[in-house]
Amino acid sequence: MSASQVHAVIAAGLKEPGLLARWKQEPEMLRQCGVDPDAIDLEALLKFAGLTTKVRHNGLRGDLPLTFRLLNIAGLEIEVFRAYAIFHAGKSFGPTVQERIDDLSHFLKQWLDFDKREHALLWDLIRHEVALARLRKLDVIADAGSMVQHRVRASSVPRVRGEIILHEMQSDPRVVETLLSQKTPKLEQAPVGDFYFCYWRPNAEDLYVLELDALGFYLLSAIDGKRSAAELSSQLGGARKLRSGLLNSLAELVGVGVIAFD
Amino acid sequence: MKYLDASSDKIAVGLAFGPIVPEFIAESPGLLDYVEVPFEQLLHTPEVGSIQDSLPIILHCASMSVAGFVPPDEATLKLVDREAKRTKTPWIGEHLAFITADPLDTTASPTALTYTVCPQLSEETVEQVACNLSRLRPQFEVPVILENSPQYFDVPGSTMRMTEFIGTVVERCDVGLLLDLTHFLISMINTEQDEAKEIDRLPLERLVEIHISGLNVQSGIAWDDHATPATEAVFDLLQRVLRRARPRAVTLEYNWSPSFPRSTLKKHVERVREMVGNS
Numbered sequence: 001m002s003a004s005q006v007h008a009v010i011a012a013g014l015k016e017p018g019l020l021a022r023w024k025q026e027p028e029m030l031r032q033c034g035v036d037p038d039a040i041d042l043e044a045l046l047k048f049a050g051l052t053t054k055v056r057h058n059g060l061r062g063d064l065p066l067t068f069r070l071l072n073i074a075g076l077e078i079e080v081f082r083a084y085a086i087f088h089a090g091k092s093f094g095p096t097v098q099e100r101i102d103d104l105s106h107f108l109k110q111w112l113d114f115d116k117r118e119h120a121l122l123w124d125l126i127r128h129e130v131a132l133a134r135l136r137k138l139d140v141i142a143d144a145g146s147m148v149q150h151r152v153r154a155s156s157v158p159r160v161r162g163e164i165i166l167h168e169m170q171s172d173p174r175v176v177e178t179l180l181s182q183k184t185p186k187l188e189q190a191p192v193g194d195f196y197f198c199y200w201r202p203n204a205e206d207l208y209v210l211e212l213d214a215l216g217f218y219l220l221s222a223i224d225g226k227r228s229a230a231e232l233s234s235q236l237g238g239a240r241k242l243r244s245g246l247l248n249s250l251a252e253l254v255g256v257g258v259i260a261f262d
Numbered sequence: 263m264k265y266l267d268a269s270s271d272k273i274a275v276g277l278a279f280g281p282i283v284p285e286f287i288a289e290s291p292g293l294l295d296y297v298e299v300p301f302e303q304l305l306h307t308p309e310v311g312s313i314q315d316s317l318p319i320i321l322h323c324a325s326m327s328v329a330g331f332v333p334p335d336e337a338t339l340k341l342v343d344r345e346a347k348r349t350k351t352p353w354i355g356e357h358l359a360f361i362t363a364d365p366l367d368t369t370a371s372p373t374a375l376t377y378t379v380c381p382q383l384s385e386e387t388v389e390q391v392a393c394n395l396s397r398l399r400p401q402f403e404v405p406v407i408l409e410n411s412p413q414y415f416d417v418p419g420s421t422m423r424m425t426e427f428i429g430t431v432v433e434r435c436d437v438g439l440l441l442d443l444t445h446f447l448i449s450m451i452n453t454e455q456d457e458a459k460e461i462d463r464l465p466l467e468r469l470v471e472i473h474i475s476g477l478n479v480q481s482g483i484a485w486d487d488h489a490t491p492a493t494e495a496v497f498d499l500l501q502r503v504l505r506r507a508r509p510r511a512v513t514l515e516y517n518w519s520p521s522f523p524r525s526t527l528k529k530h531v532e533r534v535r536e537m538v539g540n541s
Contacts, residue, residue, distance in 0.1 A: 001419035004331035011363035011373040044415035065521040
């Protein structure tokens with residue numbers, strides 16, 4: 001096998017990981033390229049394509065330091081980026097950090113197995129970091145609306161103050177962050193369950209992560225500044241007449257300041 | 263502009279350029295002797311060159327495909343030369359690897375990669391390296407030195423082990439060695455060889471520069487990782503090499519992550535300075 005032919009095959013496979021996947025299915029195709037299929041470890045080459053893909057995403061580490069730390073600690077870097085290299089084959093990576101984060105998130109949503117604990121932690125953590133990074137970059141003007149807690153009526157229309165991003169998660173990324181700050185993180189110590197978070201940027205200075213209960217989360221998800229409390233109650237499966245649970249939830253959200261009534 | 267004193271007999275200690283380097287230089291004055299900067303970075307983000315107001319630059323390069331069969335174009339070589347002259351780098355470090363290869367479809371353009379790849383370890387490649395270097399070297403006023411690649415898989419058609427390949431290239435081409443200890447250790451792990459025994463077989467009398475960085479084993483293979491610190495095994499190799507050889511420079515490549523722990527970085531730079539007798 002001449003060196004130039006071998007280099008040509010390796011380079012073609014790394015450039016187009018879809019070819020590596022195809023050669024794995026049809027190894028005899030390699031003979032036409034001058035390479036003995038038994039002499040080449042295509043799986044190792046795919047993993048190497050994963051490494052090169054990972055390195056090409058180093059620019060995302062500024063926004064996603066915890067995600068990359070988790071990938072490393074969980075031993076998922078090569079596995080994830082190997083799969084991403086194939087998933088993304090034939091396309092070029094986005095020119096901006098934001099586009100690359102969006103593309104990577106889109107891939108992870110499809111590829112991760114949320115029944116696997118570390119995959120679930122990863123999915124929660126990347127959404128946590130993306131939400132924080134996205135809100136930090138926004139120019140938010142403080143909402144001058146009143147935070148005075150009025151008596152909520154059925155016709156009252158709540159609206160969100162500032163910008164929010166809502167995520168339903170299986171873990172608390174703040175706990176995972178604390179674990180990841182340790183020299184030898186024990187990820188199994190991160191509790192899993194149902195978690196509801198609101199990432200809230202009320203103004204240019206502040207950014208909060210609010211942990212909500214399920215009702216508060218779905219209520220906040222439904223608030224659009226147009227629907228009244230009665231309509232929200234109805235949409236969430238209750239009667240148009242406001243029940244105490246919903247009223248309490250609205251009052252709590254007003255108390256925190258994330259919503260207001262004009 | 264600062265320049266590295268080529269006549270100094272002390273072993274210089276520096277960092278590969280990365281997102282944390284400017285801040286680290288400001289925080290730790292006097293701890294670094296130079297910054298190693300990739301030619302490609304100077305080309306695409308020329309403002310990086312302003313780091314030379316603070317520290318000398320050693321030029322690194324990944325564009326010349328020294329172990330490949332597709333030569334770099336003249337324009338690229340002229341740009342490398344321009345940066346070498348501008349930075350007054352004492353040498354140009356280049357990978358003993360390929361980054362461009364012939365296309366599978368002979369009517370297409372060569373396949374250009376973004377990452378250097380370990381070549382076939384064979385006499386044929388050694389001859390090609392010699393041929394390439396004979397064309398490249400007259401283009402520059404400073405020496406080109408070659409950096410060993412990490413070997414992640416057996417390259418088909420290889421007839422030599424990594425140590426033999428490096429030794430044969432260095433001897434045949436009469437060229438200086440940039441020994442990346444992490445690449446070396448990775449190659450040894452992945453090919454199940456004894457790194458301590460093998461490193462003693464290297465032509466360390468040709469050693470000019472050393473690289474160290476982190477590595478990790480994932481999916482059954484050891485990988486280069488500039489986002490994590492060098493392991494004790496890498497420092498053991500450094501100690502072993504320093505017993506036999508006196509390189510001109512040791513570069514820590516911790517340049518992939520802006521969140522690389524500053525305290526670890528400082529500790530490792532100080533540790534290397536102490537090891538080379540330059541604390």
